[in-house]
Amino acid sequence: MNTLLTAALLSLLVGLNVGLPTNSVSNDTAVNCSFSQSVLSCQYGTDRVECDAVSNIVNLTVLPIQIFGMSLVNNVNVSSPELAEISLYPRVLDLPVYLTNTIMANGVAVNLSLYYSLSDTNFGIRVTNGECFSRFLSLINNVNELLKVGVQQNLLGDIKDVNLVGLLLIKNEENGNCAKS
DSSP, X not given: OHHHHHHHHHHHHHOOOOOOSSSSOOOOSOEEEEEETTXXXXXXXXXXXXXXXXXXXXXXXXXXXXXXXXXXXXXXXXTOGXXXXXXXXXXXXXXXXXXXXXXXXXXXXXXXXXXXXXXXXXXXXXXXXXXXXXXXXXXXXXXXXXXXXXXXXXXXXXXXXXXXXXXXEEXXXXXXXXXXX
């Protein structure tokens, strides 16, 4: 039921045709991820990866659900997961654009990303196990078609095109939230 709710929300809010996780249905257009209760769960087609993860997302409006586009920052090397980084672009739900992955935190510009590390080195979602993050990177390497979206610095800024490999849905916990504010 939880997976069905996630798929329905992604379909409604983002406008993508998200396949449900069954053996007969395949979604070959994007990696679909969700983060809730310290678990990052991603699916591409019939392949699925779940990793323990920690959120270090700051200075964003706390909503029950947050959606981010995922884009490759550098080459995806499964054998060196600590070098791979996936940019996270916040989705503006009422508009057909994403915002840039650079935000201000304590007066300093920082990039939001999905990454592997043993400690908080970046802002975003940190996967805590290198082998699991390598499996996630393998999943991303299988993406056949990138989704081109518009990204703005702010709601009045110029739009630049970014190629996304997938989407990340962050479900805030009932007794607080996954994202630190």
